[in-house]
Amino acid sequence: MAITLKDVAAAAGVSRSTASRALSGSPLIASETRVAVKEVADRMGYRLNRVAGALRSKQSHVVGLVLNNLINASFHTIAEVVQRRAAAEGYQVMLCITDADPRREESFLRTLAAHGVDGLIMVGTGRNTAMANALLAEGIGVVNVIRAAAESAAPSVLASDREGAHAATSHLLDLGHERIGFIGGLMSANSGLERFAGYEQALRERGRQVEDSLVERGPFDSAFGSEATERLLRRNPGMTALFAANHEAVFGMLPTLVGAGVVIPRQLSLICYEDIPWLRWWQPPITVVDNGAGELGDLAMNLLLQQIERTGRSAALVQAGRTGRAYRVGAQLIQRSSCARPSAG
Amino acid sequence: MAITLKDVAAAAGVSRSTASRALSGSPLIASETRVAVKEVADRMGYRLNRVAGALRSKQSHVVGLVLNNLINASFHTIAEVVQRRAAAEGYQVMLCITDADPRREESFLRTLAAHGVDGLIMVGTGRNTAMANALLAEGIGVVNVIRAAAESAAPSVLASDREGAHAATSHLLDLGHERIGFIGGLMSANSGLERFAGYEQALRERGRQVEDSLVERGPFDSAFGSEATERLLRRNPGMTALFAANHEAVFGMLPTLVGAGVVIPRQLSLICYEDIPWLRWWQPPITVVDNGAGELGDLAMNLLLQQIERTGRSAALVQAGRTGRAYRVGAQLIQRSSCARPSAG
């Protein structure tokens, strides 16, 4: 059997209460006693039983992380950052992968609650907002990342997709491009909607309009990127720049461009959304809009820790009936070598 | 306050014992009682408190997953698969990211034990095998994936790196290539060692020897891939094929090849290790050795569940003083269009 606090207390010649105080860093204890108990504890190889602690104190030191998948670079970056920050603060992370399925999401929320998590960070589907709000009301911390339903009472950390797309498009316009292709995501997704809006807005600000023949929108996968690129090239010989706003599609677009013999940036300027390491190693290095996935995760974790630390704060938010404050992490245009002025011919 | 089993029992007019039996699917109960209690429970919105359950029954329904990072495709694939399988079996996953740092690994093992995990799957550094064996002896399930120390008492699920590299190299030799470049990982890593061994073996079987000028070995990152590719091209004008055995390096190699104007497969045949979606969408689609990351995760989870289900089985293994059985997931050569016979000139 494992060594329990009782054993340590007995060995150290103090009561369980005192031993508990010594090891949990309570101020209500003489420092010599603390040292003595600690010494005994790790001589015996004592290991705190967090399960027992969680039952009594209602603090599990576990947080949930709910997201669609780990394939998408933004998601696994967030997962890594959240895990690291959590570990550094003494929390463990329960990982839940929903595949963007609301039913799975609901089941995970229920299960996380059953495990007594202190809080959770979610890339929500938006279909279980009521349940998430209920958890919040129970005192479980909740933070939305990337997506947030309007009725969510929890704070949200969002990317600046619209601004990012606006910056990218403006940059291309500044260089003198007139016919800028757009490959984006479905309008049912938040990112699809906002990035297209940013593209449109930048064009309108220069007195231009969106040309339908320059726009391709589709699912988040590389096959679509490949096909969309082919269609755009075929349809628009005059296209001098391309804005890839659908991350997954990029994996299909780049090889297709290479295969078509398109020289970047001489024949075509290119900007991609969401930075990933190897885009910097491409030939030529690709200009990107960095959506700040790491910062999204970091900020989300900060907000969650805030809620957890001041217990009841999250519950209070709900009672006030207010919807959660939204935070935006700025998008950043990282200029590399894939953009140039359009060539005369 | 949340609804407890006591509340449900009271509402249903039975004792806590009976209520517990009804909801946990014990056979020692009349089926009408079971139905009645269940009905009451979900009418009241009862949620089992797994923390309390874990304390008493020593079954937390949580498993740990310890790995280096989530950037590497094999790792996040394993993480996804393990999470999915775990969820389907009623388990939750605690995610731990070690960065391959033995100190962090040790800390995580300790913490996972403190949280009472039923078992854990680890991509180990090999420096905490004693501790992992100790956990196994305590009855916590342990399974190694990808890497396994010789002294580990836990079963291991390993990739067939040597065979995979052998198959790739043999394939190139079969096509008639004589000078095959190799870009691999550090020999301190298991995969680096075995893949090189496979390359060497295939050459030797054909009466050839490794030419040092054709070999580049270095860290697992894209910068190295880029530099290594440049060096190989400069040094070996006669190189007609290239085997990329370092996954991370691939991200640097491909763009460098494109930049150098190397036509694949006419000028150079190429095989990469570890399949990732977009290699299929490359122009031309790249022939790869699939190390079966998904299967690795799946098999590891199966072995873990086996250990957990028959309690004490893992402990018994240790007592016998035997080292854990090793399982191999076969590597698979997926032929696409990046390999051809060397051109005459």
Next chain:
DNA sequence: CCTCCGGATGGGATCGATCCCAGAAAGAAG
């Protein structure tokens, strides 16, 4: 009619830590 058996149920103890309250020890103030 009584005993025995097996299925079904109830009550108390238990897991291991933390919380709460009472109280001891030591020092300060009168």
Next chain:
DNA sequence: CTTCTTTCTGGGATCGATCCCATCCGGAGG
């Protein structure tokens, strides 16, 4: 010397489910 703080410690209750043991009941068998 007494009284009152202040500081520290101990013991019991507690968190919520599960386990173990005792009991109860109806029916079968003697």
